[in-house]
């Protein structure tokens with residue numbers, strides 16, 4: 001008797017929850033080093049009712065079975081291989097893409113171009129055909145080339161909306177916040193540093209002069225701190241000694257970014273993230289700055305604000321590399337069949 005009553009209560013609860021439709025999020029590359037912990041974090045979000053995991057790896061149904069035992073309310077689905085990508089992105093609200101290979105010591109992010117950009121283009125093409133209104137965040141490197149390549153694919157499909165395409169640079173902000181908190185003995189969750197530019201070496205420009213709370217450093221400390229932020233990805237690649245690049249901190253950053261997109265779609269005001277997007281802020285056609293995100297993507301670009309002389313020099317050094325990364329990506333996208 002007790003167990004029958006108990007089961008009824010559970011079933012009513014389940015019906016109540018399943019009737020509340022939240023958002024669908026698709027993780028492309030969901031079985032990888034970033035994809036698995038990112039999916040683990042997203043499975044815990046009450047904003048997401050459907051989590052679709054897409055990958056080419058045969059382990060994917062196992063990853064999904066594993067995630068689906070977590071007693072949170074979202075449904076998780078498995079989609080393996082390009083033929084099944086359509087289902088993964090059908091009616092989706094957000095697609096987040098960490099598909100592709102990571103760096104090994106001695107490689108630059110640009111060395112991943114040949115393998116990763118075609119992976120990203122294959123995925124973007126299907127998103128453009130099936131769910132052009134989704135907000136799309138690209139984690140796969142080189143981000144500076146992947147975003148312009150993706151834009152060209154979407155333009156060819158006549159569905160490109162620059163407000164909906166994002167390069168995910170959140171890890172640069174997460175690292176800057178943490179490194180500054182360490183140096184100044186601050187609570188890391190209270191620190192917020194905008195990071196502009198792109199996502200590779202000298203194109204990563206932390207605006208420490210705009211940090212909240214305000215912080216100051218002697219020039220030599222500022223130089224070292226900036227270099228550490230710019231080379232933090234390489235720090236992890238070297239420490240992992242051939243076994244890949246940042247995965248856990250990236251999953252944390254990716255979950256922050258994805259959650260921001262979900263909050264914005266659900267109507268929360270004042271959702272601001274730094275992201276590598278189409279831009280008129282500088283001469284670079286794509287550039288990361290803080291942007292206001294709303295239901296339909298970017299609503300406002302906040303630009304760079306006032307830069308210190310040191311930051312102006314960083315910007316000058318970044319622009320040539322950015323221009324070449326962007327042209328390489330855009331050319332690939334234009335020629336992609």
Ligand SMILES: NC(=O)C1=CN([C@@H]2O[C@H](COP(=O)(O)OP(=O)(O)OC[C@H]3O[C@@H](n4cnc5c(N)ncnc54)[C@H](O)[C@@H]3O)[C@@H](O)[C@H]2O)C=CC1
Nearest residue numbers: 029031032033034055056057099100101102139140141250
């Ligand atoms: N934007 C950022 O701040 C960061 C970007 N990354 C980048 O993220 C990417 C992924 O890194 P990890 O997860 O460590 O690599 P990983 O190799 O552990 O995982 C990649 C996953 O992508 C899947 N995959 C490969 N080709 C695919 C395709 N055609 N379609 C769908 N899935 C495919 C693989 O099966 C694997 O499960 C790399 O390009 C890495 O450089 C990494 C850290 C930070």
Ligand SMILES: O=C([O-])CC(=O)C(=O)O
Nearest residue numbers: 103141171233234245246
């Ligand atoms: O460094 C890499 O190759 C991965 C990455 O983008 C990062 O950790 O920032």
